[in-house]
Amino acid sequence: MPKQERAERTRTAILDAAAAVFDRHGFVGASLSDILAEAGVTKGALYFHFTSKEELAHALVDEQFTIWPLAGDAGKPGLQTVIDLTQTMARNLRENVRVRASVRLVIEQGTFSNPAPQSYLRWIDLIRDQLDHAQERGDVRKELNTSEIANFVVGAFTGLQTAAQVLTDRADLPERVATMWRYVLPSLVPPRRLSRFTPEGS
Numbered sequence: 001m002p003k004q005e006r007a008e009r010t011r012t013a014i015l016d017a018a019a020a021v022f023d024r025h026g027f028v029g030a031s032l033s034d035i036l037a038e039a040g041v042t043k044g045a046l047y048f049h050f051t052s053k054e055e056l057a058h059a060l061v062d063e064q065f066t067i068w069p070l071a072g073d074a075g076k077p078g079l080q081t082v083i084d085l086t087q088t089m090a091r092n093l094r095e096n097v098r099v100r101a102s103v104r105l106v107i108e109q110g111t112f113s114n115p116a117p118q119s120y121l122r123w124i125d126l127i128r129d130q131l132d133h134a135q136e137r138g139d140v141r142k143e144l145n146t147s148e149i150a151n152f153v154v155g156a157f158t159g160l161q162t163a164a165q166v167l168t169d170r171a172d173l174p175e176r177v178a179t180m181w182r183y184v185l186p187s188l189v190p191p192r193r194l195s196r197f198t199p200e201g202s
Contacts, residue, residue, distance in 0.1 A: 011049045013039045018056050019063070019101035027057055027108045057105050061119050064102040067092050078134040079189070080197055082127050083181055086157050087201030090173040093161055103161065124150045139196070140188050149188065156180055174200070 017039035021030045032053055036046060050056040067088050092099040106119045128150035134140045140149075160180060164173040181199035189197065 007048075010041055010045050013041060014046055014049060014056070015060060015063075015098065019060055019098040022057065022060065022101040022105055023097050027053075027105055060098060060102050061105050062102070063098040064089070064092075064106070064119065065122065067099065077130050078137060079131065079139050080202055082130045082134075082153065083197060083199060084201045085127070085130075086153070086177050086181075087174055089157070090161070090170075090177045093165075093173060094170050107158070107162070120154060123154050127153055138190065139193055141190060144188065153184075156184075 014035065018030075018035045021034045021038055024030075025034070030053070032043075032046065035053075035056070036043060039046070046056075050059065067085070089099070093103060102119075124147075128146050131140055131146040131149055135142065135144070135146060140146065157177065157180075160176050161170065161173055164170045164176050178199040178201075181197075185194060185197055185199065
């Protein structure tokens with residue numbers, strides 16, 4: 001096996017193992033020895049790719065953004081894309097351990113020695129950009145502030161997924177997200193356009 005391919009496989013194994021351990025134990029509860037055991041690699045192999053547990057955690061935080069192209073495939077930016085994004089994230093939180101670990105690590109960033117709010121800000125910016133397109137087309141009321149809506153959506157989703165994790169191990173998270181949109185859409189969208197949007201995702 002070529003050296004570069006072997007290194008990439010080792011890095012992937014480390015990230016998968018770290019995701020599983022962070023998902024189970026959180027940042028503080030996870031240890032590098034747990035991650036090494038889960039990955040089946042040596043300490044030297046881990047340190048070749050990541051200099052610390054925190055650097056490994058930051059690498060995983062970016063995993064949640066891998067869902068963005070899936071949500072944007074429709075090619076028409078706007079409000080339905082935001083709905084689809086939240087539903088895609090809801091499904092990934094049930095099925096994708098890297099995304100689950102990523103979101104847990106974002107919530108626990110207060111325990112990092114070098115916390116970074118960029119992930120929240122990045123989601124807010126992405127959603128605001130979609131809402132700006134929607135507002136230009138008349139799908140979002142003109143008097144509304146898209147930055148405020150984007151902040152609300154990110155905060156509301158964070159609360160929903162946390163409650164769903166505690167109450168149902170996220171089994172009903174897509175249904176909870178759809179319920180959120182059924183209540184929120186009438187306050188954002190002019191009545192004549194409301195039927196264009198599907199809270200369950202398109």
